[in-house]
Amino acid sequence: MAVLCKAVADGLLLSLSLALLGWGAEGQGNGRGLRQVSGGSTVYLSQDRDIWRPLIHTTVNLSEVSSIKSSFQLRTFDPEGVIFYGDTKDGEDWFVLSLKDGIPxxxxxKxxxxxxxxGGPKLNDGKWHTLEVSNKGQFVILDVDGSSGLVVGMQSKLMEEVISGKLRMALGGILINKDKMIVEFxxxxxxxxxxxxxLNLNSPWEMEASELWPCHENIQPGSYFSGSGVAIFDTSVFTFDExxxxRFELAGNFSHMDGTIFSIKAPGRELTVALVANNNTKExxxxxxxxxxxxxxxxQRLVLTFxxxxxxVYQEEPKLTELDVTLLRNPGVWSTWREGRLAIGSLLGEGDDNVGSHFxxxxxxxxxxQGKDLDLDLAITLKSVSSHSCPA
Structure with a gap:
């Protein structure tokens, strides 16, 4: 057991020291023409892209690494997702920091x-948390808001080796195959x-997008649709009994909504169900x-049982009461749930792959x-939606 712990500690310390502590701030680019941003920028991590690809990234010489401390602030209601990544040897040795069940x-x-x-406290409470990572003697410490969140003790001769080559860092994604992860997320x-x-590096970060999306000043739990977003699910993934x-349930301030709240459609068939809010008619x-x-x-709440x-159909205004359902006897609704698609935030179009309109x-x-919160991050299509937060 002692040999195993020492081997784990050797790899952990070297990975943390090189990858976790290696972000740059401002500096010169590499001439590839990508837009550059400061490491101190405010960055919204869920901007549209391939979900595993980083939002911003940088590459530095390991010989430039001199500091042993880095810090940043994180705010989220999301319990799961990648924060940042670092590697050496073109991805042979790598490090990933993420949240899983809200915990680092x-x-x-290596x-x-x-x-x-x-380990450490849950961070998905919607508050700003300061995370600081440092190497103190034989310990790598992740501090959260000034208190120790995760402490890893280790002793290794590997840290005495001369460090050379390149260090790649990425925010909001990874640069290796996701199948290499030990814990899936x-x-x-x-x-x-x-x-x-x-650190004390002077290297900029590059981003693939033309601009970075802003972060809202204040947020609340929920899913925000900005007028161009949609989340699409295959309804066959939902378990049900005839x-x-x-049971499908929606809650929110419907008086502040405009556009298609959800729609349901089976391939090759006409649109079956749609719920639309209209600011002009106030209906x-x-x-x-x-x-x-x-x-x-x-x-304030709508409950539909297919x-x-x-x-x-039940609506809450403010009490939950049943609507007149005499007009809603439609066998096609049930078959749609067995083989159709559910689009939240958009009206599904005529084509089976059309995400629709009237966002x-x-x-x-x-x-x-079925009484369980729907995680929009699991949608087969998710575009321009803040899946766990709304502007307050």
Whole structure:
């Protein structure tokens, strides 16, 4: 056991010292024409891109690394996602810091050793937290808001070796195959990083996007749709029983919404169900096939139970009451749930791959299927949506 602990410690310390403590601030670019930003910039991590690709990244010479301390602030309601990544030897040795169940998770590889360490307080409470990583003697310490969140003790001769070559760093993604991770996690992080102080390096960060999306000054839990976003699910992934049906629940301030809240459509068929908020008429309209029901935009919660021959609808205004369901007997609704698609934030179009139009603007504070919160990060298509936060 002592030999194993020492081997783990050797790899952990070297990975942490090289990767975790290696972010740059301002400096010269590498001439590739990519836009450069400061390491101290405020960065929204969930900007649209390939979900595993970094939002910004940089490369520095290891000989330039002289500091043993880095700090930054993180704010999120999201319990899971990648924060940053570092590697040497073109990805042979690597390090990843993420959240899993809201708790910091560090994964790394050094030579043939794979290490995973998790610990510290939950950070997905929507507050700004200051994270500081330092190397003190035989310990690597992750401090959270001035208190020790994760302490790893180690002793290794490897740290006496001359460090040379390149160090790559990335924010919001990784530069290796995701299959190399020891602990699987959903990479997309609806969160913000700011006020980074990354060693004494003078290297800029490069970004693939033309601009960085801003972070809202104040946030609240929910899912925010800016008027161009959509989350699409295959309805077949939801488990259900014909006797009980499928319970779909939405909550929020409907009076502040405009556009398609959700729609359901099966491949090759007409649109089956759609819920649309209209600022002009001050109404929320539920369409089931060719039938329509209008509701006041003062409603705060809507519960729909899909059954083989019936769609039951309840609205909360402010009490939860059942609507007149005599017009909602539509067997096509049930078959759609068995083989269709659910789009939240958009009206599905005629083509099966068309994400639709008439996008939603507003905040859904709660989205549930079968009594469980729906994680939009698991959608087959997620575009321009803040999956876990809304502007307050």
């Amino acid at each position: 998770l560090m994964q790394m590889r 030579e043939d050793m794979l290490v995973s360490v998790a 959903e990479p997309r992080m609806d969160g913000c990083v700011r006020e980074g102080s990354w 006797d009980d049906g499928v 929320v309209t539920l369409t089931v096939g060719a039938q329509r029901i209008s509701m006041s935009k003062t409603l 059954q083989p021959e019936l769609l039951q 939603l603007t507003g905040c859904l504070k709660e989205i549930q299927v």
